Amino acid sequence: xxxxxxxxxxxxxxxxQNVTLSCEQNLNHDAMxxxxxxxxxxxxxxxxxxxxxxxxxxxxxxxxxxSREKKESFPLTVTSAQKNPTAFYLCASxxxxxxxxxxxxxxxx
Amino acid sequence: AQSVTQLGSHVSVSEGALVxxxxxxxxxxxxxxxxxxxxxxxxxxxxxxxxSAATLVKGxxxxxxxxxxxxxxxxxTKPSAHMSDAAEYFCAVNPISNFGNEKLTFGxxxxxxxxx
Numbered sequence: 001x002x003x004x005x006x007x008x009x010x011x012x013x014x015x016x017q018n019v020t021l022s023c024e025q026n027l028n029h030d031a032m033x034x035x036x037x038x039x040x041x042x043x044x045x046x047x048x049x050x051x052x053x054x055x056x057x058x059x060x061x062x063x064x065x066x067s068r069e070k071k072e073s074f075p076l077t078v079t080s081a082q083k084n085p086t087a088f089y090l091c092a093s094x095x096x097x098x099x100x101x102x103x104x105x106x107x108x109x
Numbered sequence: 110a111q112s113v114t115q116l117g118s119h120v121s122v123s124e125g126a127l128v129x130x131x132x133x134x135x136x137x138x139x140x141x142x143x144x145x146x147x148x149x150x151x152x153x154x155x156x157x158x159x160x161s162a163a164t165l166v167k168g169x170x171x172x173x174x175x176x177x178x179x180x181x182x183x184x185x186t187k188p189s190a191h192m193s194d195a196a197e198y199f200c201a202v203n204p205i206s207n208f209g210n211e212k213l214t215f216g217x218x219x220x221x222x223x224x225x
Contacts, residue, residue: 004152009150031211033212033213035215040118040217040218041217042115042199042215042216042217042218043153043199043213043215044215045212045213045214048212050210056210058212088150090152090153092153092213094211097155097158098143098153098155098213100145100152100153100154101152102150102151102152103150103151103152105150
């Protein structure tokens with residue numbers, strides 16, 4: 001079955017370390033998205049990509065970086081510049097509708 | 110920028126009672142509107158969407174929403190709540206003008222609790 005796979009489901013990192021979250025889709029969708037979810041704030045857009053080798057900043061891109069070298073993959077790196085990285089991260093892809101992954105909960109200690 | 114406002118971060122209803130979750134959008138041109146449901150530590154599942162066809166949209170699990178341009182609203186309803194409806198619900202907007210550069214903007218969410 002086609003879908004989006006986010007890994008790992010839970011991730012723990014020490015403060016000051018960069019960490020990369022994986023997002024892979026086999027839906028053949030061109031567009032992919034990263035959202036951050038915090039309690040009471042809904043989902044906020046970090047980065048998105050409409051096509052391979054192109055991506056754009058969302059509303060809260062500071063402290064994050066992405067790459068889109070393959071259609072199937074859109075990894076998100078949380079850098080040490082992100083001041084409050086602990087959150088739930090959701091990846092999505094889009095064709096005629098949006099499909100969401102099951103998320104990665106990142107905890108920085 | 111277009112946005113959606115969800116009134117009530119927490120809503121509690123008794124099992125079997127009407128569910129009403131409110132969503133208002135800000136736009137001079139009616140956008141595409143969506144309702145999603147999220148269960149704990151999971152992704153989002155689409156309940157229904159409005160794409161400028163019928164104003165009354167029926168979705169999964171017995172939910173429906175009515176687009177009212179005059180009120181800039183897209184409230185979600187279900188006639189009879191079930192325990193399995195307990196979850197967080199998000200309203201989202203995708204401006205029609207964003208064709209080719211689509212992205213969803215979400216409301217802050219409403220946590221629905223069902224009282225036995």
